[in-house]
Amino acid sequence: MVFSIVAVIASAGFAQSGTIRIGVAGAHSGDLASYGLPSVKAAELVVADVNARGGINGKQIELVIEDDQCKPEVATNTASKIVSKDVSAVIGHICSGATKAALGIYKDSKVVTISPSATNPPLTQSGEYPNFFRTIAPDDAQAKLAVAFIKDKLKLKTLAVLHDKGDYGKGFAELCKQAAEASGIKVVLFEGVNPGAPDYSAIVNKIGKSKAAGVVWGGYHPEASKLVQQMRAKSIKIPFVSDDGVKDDTFISVAGKYAEGVYATGPKDTSTNPLAVKAVADHKAKYKEEPGAFFLNAYAATMAVVNAIEKAKSTQYEAIVKALQSEYVETPLGKISFDKRGDVIGFGFSVYQVQKGKYVELK
């Protein structure tokens, strides 16, 4: 009893201190850090802008940045740490597995969570986490698009579907398999491989033997580049279709000439959006390099949170949720809002192909 009174006083003290705290969580170290660090930079840029024009309703924003290494077991700790610092909302987490682990804690503490990159469908569709939003379309949207593309444009009859056994990769692979079978494509091979292994030649042999007309990969780019490279080395020249974990320029730089012709689904191209142009220019000015993966999604997520708090004129959980679902906001991704389940409205996926060392959006 005494403790809870102290806690109430303490949190009231925070609320009056004149700053609004927003958490940023994701992989900032570990082998997936390249997916998480761009979000931190995005949040920092948006917050610097907002603070420079006077903050939200006169209050400055302060970021609480915590690392989860994309590991679910670390993410629960990360979430507890962020919650204990009395944040009004969280941008994150980055990987679906870590996000899922952290969401329960945010839900119990009534903290709005917007992920720029967690695409695992049940996060929104299960209805279990009313506090969860995302500025990226869920995997099944991606999988449905990928399979439709394989069926209508590539006209393949058989597929080999591989994944990295992770929540994200396996989720995408399973959805592709379902969608493929529903549309009459035969899945001749469905298997998970060990992420990080130096050599995939055995599974590549198996692809060759299965006589699949195309390969779908659910997972991230380090394995994708090894797979493509080893397939091409064994003169298996069938199309390689993957997800937005591969739609990253690092894939092209690592896989080099082997990347040529690879298809990947990814968020719609927003490079002509003026806000996106500004965000990228700011990033280049401040950090002297091109922004990384999910940068614009995180930028949009931060803008959406700021907008919601501004419109709600409150940092109360219910008010923020209502504002997120009712207000549209101009972001680098376009004019977005959120549906009742927390999925983004006004933004989706396209298919890309590597052509001459660049991802080109296929219309």
Add this chain to the structure above:
Amino acid sequence: MDYFLQLFLSGTAKGSIYALISLGYTMVYGIVQLINFAHGEIYMIGGFTALILGGYLFTLGLPVPLVLVLSIFAAVVFSSAYGFTIERLAYRPLRNKPRLSALISAIGISMILQNFVLLMQTEKYLAFPSYLPELSFLEPVTEYINSTQVIILGTTSVIMILLTVLIKFTRIGKAMRATAQDTNMAQLVGINVNQVISVTFVIGSALAAIGGVLICSYMGQINYYIGFVAGIKAFVAAVLGGIGSIPGAVIGSFILGWTESLGTGYISSDYEDAFAFIILILILILKPAGVLGKNQNQKV
């Protein structure tokens, strides 16, 4: 049959990759009885050194074979320096302490090196250019085995033979064996044990560096984290073959490579690690010291 041959050769290639790393692992264990968990990181640092220097030399316009030789040389020198320093700083002060202390120190070094490279270099995956030659006579059989795999296989065999000769027939090899048998006694007969152990670490690290350059060329990519996975697999291979035994490490690596490859090909790659560890458990039950390991009485 054709499919079996493909899988078998894939397994051989994979095995020779594991062997390249586990040779250094097992050698250090054989002499010092220390599981050097930082070995995988030394391998990664070797790869990074070659990447950085190789890239620099290449832009200077040097011919590719010279770039390859120089960058391997630099990787070997750099990694050896790391191995030497790590032994001096992290293992030597703990030599007469309980063995667990040195083991924990090794794990600590492994984490320090990973994070050092993460912070000083990059968290990203980088493309690793292959400076290795394409062997044209292999062209008709690329479906089975490619140039890089053959080069790795050849290097592994040569290193295994050289190491065996070194340990069996040279003066320093004799000193190494004496140190392994009984450190105190070796000192009494005038062997400079500190020097012998330093040399062991330098050679082990040099091997890791060569492995780093070749394997990164094969994968076509490098990242600060690659040493961890490689180190674990190489460790399993070394234990499988009988840790401390040089031919054992090679045999263990091939068994591991074949098991994983055939298991993937005929059953499912979902269980690749399960096959590897089932084999490990079976061999340890039937032959607790590993395939070629000697059953030693535990020293008190």
